[in-house]
Amino acid sequence: xxxxxxAATVLASAVLASIPLMLAATGEAIGERAGVLNLGIxxxxxxxxxxxxxxxxxxxxxxxxxxxxxxxxxxxxxLFGLLVTLARADxxxxxxxxxxxxxxxxxxxxxxxxxxxxxxxxxxxxRPLASLADHVPVVGPALFDQHWVVYAAMIGVLLLGPVLTxxxxxxxxxxxxxxxxxxxxxxxxxxxxxxxATAMAGVLGGLAGAVLVVxxxxxxxxxxxxxxxxxxxxxxxxGQHTPLRVAVASLVFGVLQGLGPGLQVAGAxxxxxxxxxxxxxxxxxxxxxxxxxxxxxxxxxxxxxxxxARQDD
Amino acid sequence: MTVKDMSRITRYExxxxxxxxxxxxxxxxxxxxxxxSRLVALAIAVLLMAPLAVAPASAQEGVEVRSVAIVTPASxxxxxxxxxxVDNLIRVGEELDVDVEVAxxxxxxxxxxxxxxxxxxxxxxxxxxxxxxxxxxxxxxAAEGVPVVVIENPEAIQPGLVxxxxxxxxxxxxxxxxxxxxxxxxxxxxxxVTGQPxxxxxxxxxxxxxxxxxxxxARLVYTSVGEGTYDDAAAARQVTDTVLAAGADIVFGMGxxxxxxxxxxxxxxxxxxxxxxxxxFIDVIGxxxxxxxxxxxxxxxxxxxxxxxxxxxxxxxEAGTFGQVYxxxxxxxxxxxxxxxxxIRSETTEAVAAARSGIESGAIQxxxxxxxxxxxxxxxxxxxx
Numbered sequence: 052x053x054x055x056x057x058a059a060t061v062l063a064s065a066v067l068a069s070i071p072l073m074l075a076a077t078g079e080a081i082g083e084r085a086g087v088l089n090l091g092i093x094x095x096x097x098x099x100x101x102x103x104x105x106x107x108x109x110x111x112x113x114x115x116x117x118x119x120x121x122x123x124x125x126x127x128x129x130l131f132g133l134l135v136t137l138a139r140a141d142x143x144x145x146x147x148x149x150x151x152x153x154x155x156x157x158x159x160x161x162x163x164x165x166x167x168x169x170x171x172x173x174x175x176x177x178r179p180l181a182s183l184a185d186h187v188p189v190v191g192p193a194l195f196d197q198h199w200v201v202y203a204a205m206i207g208v209l210l211l212g213p214v215l216t217x218x219x220x221x222x223x224x225x226x227x228x229x230x231x232x233x234x235x236x237x238x239x240x241x242x243x244x245x246x247x248a249t250a251m252a253g254v255l256g257g258l259a260g261a262v263l264v265v266x267x268x269x270x271x272x273x274x275x276x277x278x279x280x281x282x283x284x285x286x287x288x289x290g291q292h293t294p295l296r297v298a299v300a301s302l303v304f305g306v307l308q309g310l311g312p313g314l315q316v317a318g319a320x321x322x323x324x325x326x327x328x329x330x331x332x333x334x335x336x337x338x339x340x341x342x343x344x345x346x347x348x349x350x351x352x353x354x355x356x357x358x359x360a361r362q363d364d
Numbered sequence: 365m366t367v368k369d370m371s372r373i374t375r376y377e378x379x380x381x382x383x384x385x386x387x388x389x390x391x392x393x394x395x396x397x398x399x400x401s402r403l404v405a406l407a408i409a410v411l412l413m414a415p416l417a418v419a420p421a422s423a424q425e426g427v428e429v430r431s432v433a434i435v436t437p438a439s440x441x442x443x444x445x446x447x448x449x450v451d452n453l454i455r456v457g458e459e460l461d462v463d464v465e466v467a468x469x470x471x472x473x474x475x476x477x478x479x480x481x482x483x484x485x486x487x488x489x490x491x492x493x494x495x496x497x498x499x500x501x502x503x504x505x506a507a508e509g510v511p512v513v514v515i516e517n518p519e520a521i522q523p524g525l526v527x528x529x530x531x532x533x534x535x536x537x538x539x540x541x542x543x544x545x546x547x548x549x550x551x552x553x554x555x556x557v558t559g560q561p562x563x564x565x566x567x568x569x570x571x572x573x574x575x576x577x578x579x580x581x582a583r584l585v586y587t588s589v590g591e592g593t594y595d596d597a598a599a600a601r602q603v604t605d606t607v608l609a610a611g612a613d614i615v616f617g618m619g620x621x622x623x624x625x626x627x628x629x630x631x632x633x634x635x636x637x638x639x640x641x642x643x644x645f646i647d648v649i650g651x652x653x654x655x656x657x658x659x660x661x662x663x664x665x666x667x668x669x670x671x672x673x674x675x676x677x678x679x680x681x682e683a684g685t686f687g688q689v690y691x692x693x694x695x696x697x698x699x700x701x702x703x704x705x706x707x708i709r710s711e712t713t714e715a716v717a718a719a720r721s722g723i724e725s726g727a728i729q730x731x732x733x734x735x736x737x738x739x740x741x742x743x744x745x746x747x748x749x
Contacts, residue, residue, distance in 0.1 A: 053610075053611070060608070064605045166441070171657040173631075175632045268597055269631075272624065273441075275621070277593075312602065312607075316585055323588035323590065323736065324590065326589065327590025
């Protein structure tokens with residue numbers, strides 16, 4: 052058995068599998084930085100994934116499908132933002148409601164649109180660097196045999212790091228999550244900053260759903276995200292709400308996800324529960340190890356109310 | 365009138381008697397006699413009604429079946445286990461003019477509230493379409509007296525109350541294994557499972573035995589996506605990629621929605637390996653040959669057909685003989701192999717036909733292994749390295 056081929060495949064598929072998680076977790080990190088906990092990512096991903104799939108199928112264009120996902124995410128994220136900022140609704144309840152609604156609506160629409168049919172998209176093309184993969188052993192396919200969306204998503208996520216830390220917009224987002232009263236006192240609308248952050252989180256969540264469905268899988272199924280939206284919340288915290296660390300955490304999760312089956316195929320005596328258990332075990336261990344470094348924004352999950360803000364802060 | 369009702373009436377009469385002020389000794393004796401006679405009547409009623417508490421009158425005597433229900437853990441359109449059960453029951457319902465109620469996407473939590481809701485709709489039979497409902501449904505049937513059908517739990521059967529379907533598809537899976545053994549060019553065949561429920565385990569061992577019989581030097585790569593990952597298409601795709609990297613050119617995949625993740629992994633692999641013999645897929649339960657993209661790589665499928673079992677159950681319920689084990693096998697058409705458009709060698713067709721004859725004549729005995737440990741042990745025996 053060619054163990055290097057198995058290792059190369061595990062790494063390559065891990066990179067691809069980590070991209071939707073990376074995008075969703077980065078969006079969640081931005082929202083949490085602004086003080087908004089969004090438990091509705093799963094629902095956003097599902098709705099956006101379904102719409103992206105339909106658009107890609109109808110237009111025969113992956114690019115247009117990929118654009119449709121973030122648009123859906125923008126609408127959903129903005130709606131979520133309005134509910135938790137202006138309406139001051141409970142973030143946890145609205146988030147759970149959004150996930151339930153997104154799950155149900157996407158399943159319902161899929162059945163209405165496609166019935167018993169299961170259309171499949173072509174996912175084999177769009178790899179500009181594939182010819183280089185054979186020149187580098189083991190990690191070659193992981194580095195070069197990837198869809199162009201993988202590279203674009205990685206670059207985009209990494210660029211968001213400096214945006215959060217070195218721009219005025221990033222400073223406002225972070226300040227709103229730590230001390231919204233101070234932001235308010237400076238004459239800046241807290242709810243507008245939070246709304247912008249939740250909209251951005253929605254865009255990234257929608258893009259995550261679109262990438263999962265259109266690029267990674269090439270099809271939509273009801274519940275296709277299989278909990279990725281919730282894992283993204285853990286990854287955002289594990290990555291300390293920093294895009295670079297979130298990206299690394301997503302990659303590690305993807306590798307752990309592929310490692311279990313890889314060990315099975317290589318003949319290691321591991322049970323059928325092991326592949327499923329390993330990535331989650333990894334997250335728990337990592338959270339435990341990094342427990343002193345995982346600091347949540349001070350105002351996370353708390354609606355801002357100027358009347359009571361002084362004592363809250 | 366139930367025992368509880370009679371007891372309540374007796375207590376009510378006692379209370380009203382006392383409240384009316386009947387406190388004389390004579391009245392007390394009369395009251396005591398009255399209570400004793402009521403107690404005797406109550407004891408007789410209990411004795412008479414005891415058998416009825418064990419089995420409902422309807423099931424014992426037979427009833428006209430007007431409506432049946434099916435409960436499924438996942439979507440009725442998952443093109444797998446759940447859809448096949450629902451579609452088959454609806455077909456039977458249409459043929460017999462019986463209403464069919466479907467409760468889907470129930471997962472594997474406690475489904476008792478849903479069962480109670482269905483019972484309140486006066487359904488005559490509930491098909492509990494998951495091995496994960498093996499415990500809850502017989503308990504519900506015993507408590508509420510509504511007949512149920514469970515999957516792969518013959519110990520649970522109770523006359524008039526609980527019937528069992530044995531989806532022992534190991535025989536058809538054996539034929540699929542024979543086909544794979546004859547068709548593989550690399551000599552490596554993969555099995556990808558989305559859990560280890562009895563139904564998947566039966567097929568895994570049957571397939572492995574067929575593969576071994578047809579190609580003793582074959583290598584089998586057995587991999588699990590994880591327990592209960594029937595619809596996790598992304599994880600199934602990742603696992604299948606790894607199986608393909610190990611050199612498998614035929615993949616026997618057991619999943620519902622997750623099967624499409626396996627199919628996409630194979631499609632992409634074939635697109636990126638021009639000039640190589642294409643990898644092919646063996647599906648289970650449903651027929652995906654109508655899907656153009658899937659049909660291009662679908663070697664066969666182990667088909668399940670519950671219609672005969674469902675029809676017989678309804679007939680048994682009406683005849684008062686409900687509560688048996690209904691086994692789906694090759695001989696009764698409960699399981700079968702799908703013929704697809706892919707060209708297979710004539711030697712393969714002949715080998716499969718010979719294996720079928722051997723199974724039907726009893727010359728070939730396919731193991732029936734439902735537990736995960738038994739599967740691991742049997743696979744180690746068949747493919748030690």
